[in-house]
Amino acid sequence: MKIKKLLVANRGEISLRIMRTAKEMGIKTLAIYSEADFTAPHVRFADQAVCIGPSQASKSYLNQELIIQTAKKFEADAIHPGYGFLSENAGFAQKVKAAGLVFIGPSPEAISIMGDKLAAKKAVASFDIPLVPGTTHSVQDIEEAEKAASKIGFPLMIKASAGGGGKGMRIVHDPADLKEELARAMGEAKSAFGDPAVFLEKFIRSPKHVEIQILADQQGNTIHLFDRECSVQRRHQKVIEEAPSPSISPETRRAMGQAAIKVAKACDYTGAGTVEFILDNEQHFYFLEMNTRLQVEHPVTECITGIDLVKAQINIAKGNALPWSQNDIQIRGWAMEIRIYAEDPKNQFLPDTGSLKHFQKPEGPGVRVDSGYEEGMEIPIYYDPLIAKLIVYGEDRSHTIAKMKRAIDEFHILGVKNTLSFCGWVMQQQAFVDSTFTTHFIDQYFKPESLDKDPDMEEKEAVAFFVSDYLNIPAEKKLPLGSNGLPSKWKRRNNI
Template sequence: MRKITKLLVANRGEIALRVMRSAREMGIKTVAIYSEADRQALHVRYADEAVCVGPPASSASYLRMDVILEVCQRLGVDAIHPGYGFLSENAEFAQKVQEAGITFIGPSPEAIELMGSKLAAKAAVAQYNIPMVPGTEYAITDVEAAKEIATQVGFPILIKASAGGGGKGMRVVQHVSEFEEQMQLAVSEATSAFGNGSVFIEKYIGSPRHIEIQVLGDTHGNIVHLFERECSIQRRHQKVIEEAPSAVLTPELRAAMGRCAVDVARACDYVGAGTVEFLLDENMNFYFLEMNTRLQVEHPVTEQITGLDLVKEQILIAEGNPLSFSQEDLTINGHALELRVYAEDPANNFLPDIGTLTTYKRPQGLGVRVDDGFEEGMEIPIYYDPMIAKLVTFGKDRQEAIEKMIRAIEEYQITGIETTLPFGKFVMEHEAFRSGNFDTKFIERYFQNPSVLSAAPRQDEEEIAAVLATLFAGQLKKATTAPAAQGGTTTGISDWRKNRLK
């Protein structure tokens, strides 16, 4: 066992704060790194020590492996938590950390590299008979050969970057006539984004749900799953709203997907917290998509329904401790939702809206959690992901979690920039979401006219207007004989509201 005493968080913002809080509860000292743009950031002030590692651009600061390792050596750091993004899935960084004699809180470099390639990951899990989407099992470079394979698979097909993620290097091809152009675009985009133009072909599943399974593995060969997260509300192939558990999985399907996720982790000797992603089609068939070898943005919803602190579990595993629970010990308690509060304008195709947080007041109350890295008066830097916060609600069931989310969104006060809060409320109040009858096409189907965010009044506002109209019409008749009736109108509305809210 190797006890961690000083932890450097190689990240910024809300995830850096979130990791540091758990570390502090464990009696571990923390070190923050920051760019010149983040000099006043909350994670910098919270840490026991903080070091500037360069200019604002990520490539000159948060991605500087040599500088980060030099800080660790100078300050006597014995472990690094990479958070998510930046260097969290960089096998070279994990290797350098190990070589420097520092504990990397995450999987082995070999597991990161293996699962970082979608094609290599497919090959690794094939021995476990994991369901996979029909397609190629190797990289394609010859356009004519690829076109022939695509025809055999059957259109529509999906061209995907092997080293990709976040929708980059991904092209849907509906007809053979479009194939050559779309493949060239996919290769070009993959090369630009990842330095690797390898692509492969899969059958395109038009309206899937995106379901992921959280796994934990220790250094003693124990691997468990912590149930699923529903991540189907997405824009630009990136998640906006997540929940746990899914509204549609049966206990049998949940168990089957959980077993597959554990087998995927076993295929690469996985250690730490990871996520296995699946597509679920309209016939409830699931297919392995990929594995994310890090903590996920949406991990709080899993924490809410299991009662586990995933960061603490990561640290305990990195210290060499065996898991303190088995699969049989884990149960789902309640329901949790997460809304990613981005500095984006939903009414303008979710374009980033960088600026100053003129007003910033978090919602509070039972069942409400806010993971953020900002306070009133701070600016949202243009250099990084525009996420302001993760708004999480928890209830005894899905309905209660939804109602708490609506209330929390209404209480969350942010001015100075546009945010995804109005979109989150739109989703929570939409019948397709409330019924659980939705998939990754939610925005495409129901959010084609973003003006609904400002145009649609709340239901109770509509009812108030109707009551006012009725009362006003009645008061007009009495106006000449009962001039004091105006006070009665106010009382009537007050009584109506009280009765409605019971």
């Protein structure tokens, strides 16, 4: 099967990421964009770009019928959903297929099974996959929940069956809180996913979040590309990821890899997917869910394996067999990614908006920045607040941490509150350096005042912003520069 033109049904950094690989493969690209994104880099990069609607995602990036119509009108052969938006929407995948287009992802059936946590647990139960003790069906009322809780024990977790990302999720330590937390979880699940169904699970103490990347072709071949550590999270959402995980033994790594392959086979999976596990402090792991799409953190796996996951996705969708066996996949070096969000870590990580007045990316060997923004652009309120992903690659974990610290120091963002300083703080913490951290890391160690800047850092940021501004002033209006490279009058005024 040939794919000559690919519509990327997404925006920002992931849209650019997909289109770059498509271009290397000789595939033309068609971008869609909302009115809020008309100046975005992914729009300029594509061979063709079409405004899909207003700024609201519901009227643009989530408009299934219009996206498919656009693909057909501009003669695209395939649609890549990226991550988020429609990437795990089984109905959309089915509509793409029914329209005679190629969906770059798994079958609608696999998406549907793994998109419902209870259905996923049922599907893998006969494949000898370890599961967290809990209910095998959704609970409907407090009486049923109390009966189930008495068997599971406290603390326990309430989880939305249809969702993820921490929505509809509650930890209950005290039986007296069960009724209130159940009502909250069901209400949040209904609001976020249109489905109030929730289930109960045993709460694993001191947990780590470890996931396995898999690839599966249409010929029945499935391999894993090892593991990623994703335990540094806020509101149950990942902030820092690395590959491989520093938390598991070689024996556990092998067992988790084989379990992930079994999960994929349980739903006849094809394409790239991620099987997520929770790990306790005795190396016992339990199946959490399967994400039937490309992950935000996929670059760290690309770094340690040398495999372009987007290219693999496209080739699988074209019907090509995997060119690797499991023995061909080896771990080489160490990779780490930080997500830089437009959020205020000093104020409970609440989203922020504004203009990127200064946006200077780090450079150097083993440093990669994936971003859908440029200096001067506005961070809109309509979408996920991710500004950029900073990925570094080194020979081992200590070298990679050192490189990440250097890259964070070189990364300058002004104009919008962001999580860059928080990620720099994480790199300094002993619990992170020695890998004893868990998914409770932020709750255990982080205090907003930890990010109070010293005067030297504030001065450096002020200088960086001024120099950036100064370079855009017409030559005839520039003041003479002092010995430190700054305009002499500015130097005297600020005593630098």
